Amino acid sequence: MQQAIAILDSGVGGLTVVKEVMRQLPREKIIYFGDTARTPYGPRSSEEVRHFTEQIVDFLIQFNPKAIVIACNTATAAALDYISEKVSIPVIGVIHPGARAAISATKTGNIGVIGTLGTIGSGAYTAALQQLSPYIHVLSEACPALVPLVEKGQFRSDETTAVVDDSLRGMKSSSIDCLILGCTHYPFLKETIQEVMGEKVRLISSADETAREVSTILYDKGQLANSNESPVHQFFCSGDADIFQKIAKNWLGEHIRRTPVVWQVSRFSDT
């Protein structure tokens, strides 16, 4: 049986990574877990985020996946190293792929990063960027008002434009030429963010870049799927399965044949 790629997130944000994996690697089977009962992770302590991430990995590992993608910047910052040591398969976070893509794209060396309080507070992007190149200048800012818009499904509205405009005030007046969307929820708001920042700033989606690095790493290990049959994906969440299903169907529409079946895993709901 084909081994799946397991993808986890604090909620629906990781579906941006799912969509790109489906597009770039359509032969691959995906098992997704969204911790919608406990979203958002951004304001939580890193100990708590690490504990939640470990619980989800323990659940996903039962399906014998060939790789685990932590499709959440907050969880990557808090738990990537810990989970990598715990399991024997590749564990891929979303921070380094975004950092590498930004370094590849920047012409001036001035890179902006936006993310949750947890991600920005951890300094993980700045560390990743400067580990790769000491010549990079990083401007980072937490934008805690953006995730709630996405979790409500409010991708385009006057309120969204107003909130994005207010959140990006500092970035707009800076000299960055690349802006890393350092939260997997932000690609849902990409059009508004691009309008607010203007065409000259290149947006780097950590979601797109992570899908590409999953491809690179599985290729390097000789583990890419080669079946011609359409894979059957599996979706799990800890909160309301109907709301999750609606957002998943809406976002992944063109890449899935029928409405995704979503299972609620209640054991996470009451912790």
Add this chain to the structure above:
Amino acid sequence: MQQAIAILDSGVGGLTVVKEVMRQLPREKIIYFGDTARTPYGPRSSEEVRHFTEQIVDFLIQFNPKAIVIACNTATAAALDYISEKVSIPVIGVIHPGARAAISATKTGNIGVIGTLGTIGSGAYTAALQQLSPYIHVLSEACPALVPLVEKGQFRSDETTAVVDDSLRGMKSSSIDCLILGCTHYPFLKETIQEVMGEKVRLISSADETAREVSTILYDKGQLANSNESPVHQFFCSGDADIFQKIAKNWLGEHIRRTPVVWQVSRFSDT
């Protein structure tokens, strides 16, 4: 002592990969070998290219590198699998990184590839693209007139424009939205190629993308350099060291402090 990344090519084309590794991974030490006495590889048989590549790898492996980059599409097509089995360190070719980047970038799924006779004749790009996604349409064409322009250092001229225009006639009249520069020499001609193809076609440089995947794979293995000292690179070629030095200095100028010292390795010159 810091382990280097070894990069090899049939001539000077691989310097496009060197430049991107220097830009994206400025902490890394590079050892380069350009087989300028036997360039071009494009029209040679794959057996001969495999033999030459093996000779160069035997030379480079003495320096105990942490990875080998086959920065030549012809040699990647002919020898990547063979060399990967022969050595115990990661061997990274230029074909899959370009293929992955094109799949990430395309909106229509129609991708063009240009390369040498050897690369295009091998079908390696088409295989790599369709291995990743069965929904990709590939239009590929050999452009044997381009490498000689680069090896002569003729990057911008009326003759260059005329030759590029003639070579890309088929690509221009197609519906591709991405064009893979499937030869590491072609980034030297990037401006002319972009002018000829127009702004709507996105050029994918296998050189840039390979540098990024070197970063991904060394990170995955925990082998990225972390020193703050400027690395001292080493350059070797089989042909005239003065001509090589001139092109290397011209192309890498901003990334190196002084004129690179180039050693001619004569044992390859007379085979």
